[in-house]
Amino acid sequence: MFIDYTEVEIKAGRGGDGAVTFRREKYVPKGGPSGGDGGRGGHIYIQAHHNLSTLLDFRYHKKYIAENGDPGASARKHGKDGEDIIIKVPVGTIIKDAESKNVLFDLDENDKKVIIAKGGRGGKGNSNYATSTNQAPRFAEQGREGDEKKIILELKLIADVGLVGFPNSGKSTLISTISSARPKIADYPFTTLEPNLGIVQYKDFQSFTVADIPGIIEGAHQGKGLGIKFLKHIERTKILLFLIDITSENHQKDFTILFNELKSYSPELAKKLKIVSFSKSDLLPEEELLKLSKKKIRNADSKTLIFSSATKQGIADLIDYLWKALKKK
Numbered sequence: 181m182f183i184d185y186t187e188v189e190i191k192a193g194r195g196g197d198g199a200v201t202f203r204r205e206k207y208v209p210k211g212g213p214s215g216g217d218g219g220r221g222g223h224i225y226i227q228a229h230h231n232l233s234t235l236l237d238f239r240y241h242k243k244y245i246a247e248n249g250d251p252g253a254s255a256r257k258h259g260k261d262g263e264d265i266i267i268k269v270p271v272g273t274i275i276k277d278a279e280s281k282n283v284l285f286d287l288d289e290n291d292k293k294v295i296i297a298k299g300g301r302g303g304k305g306n307s308n309y310a311t312s313t314n315q316a317p318r319f320a321e322q323g324r325e326g327d328e329k330k331i332i333l334e335l336k337l338i339a340d341v342g343l344v345g346f347p348n349s350g351k352s353t354l355i356s357t358i359s360s361a362r363p364k365i366a367d368y369p370f371t372t373l374e375p376n377l378g379i380v381q382y383k384d385f386q387s388f389t390v391a392d393i394p395g396i397i398e399g400a401h402q403g404k405g406l407g408i409k410f411l412k413h414i415e416r417t418k419i420l421l422f423l424i425d426i427t428s429e430n431h432q433k434d435f436t437i438l439f440n441e442l443k444s445y446s447p448e449l450a451k452k453l454k455i456v457s458f459s460k461s462d463l464l465p466e467e468e469l470l471k472l473s474k475k476k477i478r479n480a481d482s483k484t485l486i487f488s489s490a491t492k493q494g495i496a497d498l499i500d501y502l503w504k505a506l507k508k509k
Contacts, residue, residue, distance in 0.1 A: 182233075182236075182375065183234050183238070183239055184234070184235060184334065184336075184375075184412075184413070185235070185332070185335070186235050186239065186333050187242070187278055187330060187333075188238055188242055188244065188267075188331055188332075188333060189244070189329075190243075190244045190297045190327075190329060190330075190331060191224075191243075191244070191245045191246065191297065191326060191328040192221055192223055192224050192246045192297035192326025192327045193220075193221025193223075193245075193246040193247045193248045193249060193299045193300065194221045194248045194249065194299075194323050194326055195219065195221045195301045195302040195303060195325075196217075196218025196221075196248065196249035196250045196251040196259035196302045196323045197218045197252070197303045197322050197323050198216070198251070198252045198303035198304045198305035198306065198308070198320030198321045198322070198323075199216050199218075199251055199252035199254065199259075199305045199320055200319065201214050201215045201216075201253070201254035201255075202214055202316065203255075212307075212310060212316070213305075213307045213310050213316060213317055214254050214255055214256050214306075215253075215254070215256070215306040215320050216252030216253050216254070216256045216305045216307065217258050217303065217305050217308070218249050218250065218251050218252045218258075218304075218323045219249030219250045219251075219258065219259035219260045219261040219262060219302050220299050220301060220302050221246060221247070221248055221249045221261075221262045221299030221300040221302075221324075221325075221326040222246030222247040222248070222249075222261070222262030222263050222264045222265060222299045222326070223246065223264045223265075223295050223298055223299045224244060224246050224267065224295070224296050224297040224327075225264060225265065225293055225294065225295050225296065226266075226269055226273075226275060226285070226287065226293070226294055226296050227266055227268055227292065227293040227294075228268075228270065228271045228273060228289060228292045228293075229268045229269070229270070229290065229291070230270075230271050232268060232269060232270040232271075233377070234335070235269065235270070235273070235333055235335055238333060244267060246263070246264060246265045246297070246299060246326065247262035247263040248262050248323075249262045249299065249300070249323060250262075251323075252303070252320070256307050259302055261302075264299075266293070267296075269287060269333060269335075270335055271290050271292075271338060272287070272288060272335055272336050272337055273333055273335050273336075274287070274333075274334045274335075274336060275287070275294070275331055275333060276332040277329065277330075277331060277332075278329070278330035278331055278332050279330065281332070288338060296329075296331065297326060297327035298326065299326045299327075300323055300325045300326040301323070301324045302324075303324070304320060304321040306318065306320045308321075334412075336413060336415060336416055337375055337414075338389070338416050339377060339389040339413075339414070339417050340388040340389050340390070340417060340419065340506055341388065341390045341417055341418070341419045341420075341421050341502055341506070342390075342391045342393070342413070342414030342419070342420050342421070343390060343391065343392045343393065343414075343421050343423060344393075344396065344414070344420050344422050344438055344442065345395060345396070345422060345423035345438065345459075346395050346396065346424075346425070346438070347394075348395065348425070349395065349424065350425070350459035350489055351392045351393075351395070351423050352392060353459075353489040353490070354392075354423065354487075355376055355378040355390055356378075357492065358378065358380045358495065358498075358499060359378025359379050359380050359381075359390060360378065360379065375391055375392065375410055376392040377389060377390070377391055377392075378390045378392070380502075382499065386503075388503065391413055391417060393411065393414060394410050396411075396438055411442070411445050411446070415446065415448075415449055417452065418452070418453065418506060419452065419455060419506060419509070420442070420452050420453065420454050420455070421455050421457060421502065422435055422439075422454060422456045422480070423457055423459045424457070424458055424459065425459060425460055426458040426460050426461055426463060426464055426469075427460060427463050431458065435456060435477050435479070435480065436478075436479070453509070454479070454480050454482070455482040455485065455501070455502070455505065456477045456480040456485070457484070457485040457486065457487060458484060458486045458487075459487060459488070459489065460488060460489075461486045461488040461491075461493055461494060462488040462491045462493065469486060472484065472486060473486055485497065485498050485501060
C-alpha cells in the first residue's frame with residue numbers, strides 16, 4: 181500500500197539527574213562532594229533511505245520516544261547517555277511542524293540525516309557546586325526534558341520525468357514498457373490508483389527516472405475524479421511528458437484541459453518543460469500518422485512525438501528525446 185502522508189509524535193529523552201554524593205574512603209571520613217553529572221537524553225534523527233518508497237510503516241507506529249539519560253553516580257561518574265533513535269524515511273520526504281505547517285527539513289538526498297528532537301541535557305552533580313564557602317553542597321541539578329513535538333511526514337517522489345494524461349491515455353503501459361515498473365493495467369478509467377516510479381535504462385549504463393500518477397480529468401483541481409491528491413509527486417520533476425490518446429477527436433483541447441488543471445494546482449508546475457506525445461499510434465494507418473507528426477500543439481515546448489507501447493513503434497525515439505531534453509536542464 182502506498183502511503184504518502186502521516187503525522188507522528190516524537191519525544192527525545194530526558195537528561196539524567198546529577199548525583200549528590202560524598203567521598204567515603206578509609207582515612208577520609210568527611211570527603212568532599214563527588215556526585216557525577218547525569219547522562220544526556222537520547223536524540224531523535226530522521227534519515228532518508230533509497231530502499232524505502234512509502235510511509236506505510238508510520239500507519240502503525242505513530243509515536244517515538246527516545247531513551248532517558250542515566251543519573252550521575254558517586255566518584256564523579258557520568259551517567260550513561262540515552263540511546264538515540266534514527267527514523268528511516270523514503271528519499272523525497274518533507275518534514276513539517278504539525279502545528280504551524282512550516283517545512284522544517286526536505287530530505288531530498290539519500291542518507292541525508294537531520295536531528296528532529298534533541299535530548300535533554302544531563303544535570304550537573306554536586307561536585308560542580310563546591311566553593312570556598314560551601315564545601316559540601318547537598319544539591320545537584322536535575323536533568324532537562326528533551327524536545328517533544330508533533331510532525332508531519334509528507335512524501336513527494338523525486339523523478340526526472342512526470343507522466344501527465346487522462347485516464348486510459350497509456351501512461352501505465354508506457355512506464356511498464358520503458359522500465360521495470362509493473363503497474364496495474366486495464367481498459368477502464370483510474371486503473372492507476374497510486375504513483376509508480378520507473379527507472380529507464382539508457383545507453384552506456386546511464387538512466388533516468390519516470391513518475392506515473394493517476395489520470396487527470398477536467399475539474400481535478402476542484403476534487404473531481406481522484407482530484408489533485410497525487411499531483412505533488414510530479415512537482416519535483418524536470419520535465420512533464422503529456423500523453424494524449426492519438427484517437428482523440430481534439431488533441432489541442434485535451435492538452436489544454438490537462439495544462440489548465442496543472443496550472444490551477446500550481447503555477448510553478450505549469451512552467452516546467454512540457455513535451456507532448458500521441459500514444460497508441462498502432463490504432464491509426466501510416467498516412468494519418470504522417471499528418472499528425474507535423475501537428476503543433478499550442479503551449480507545448482516540443483515537437484509532437486508519436487509512439488505505441490504495444491508495438492514499441494517510436495519508443496526508442498521517445499526515450500532518446502527525453503534523455504537529450506534532460507541533459508539540457
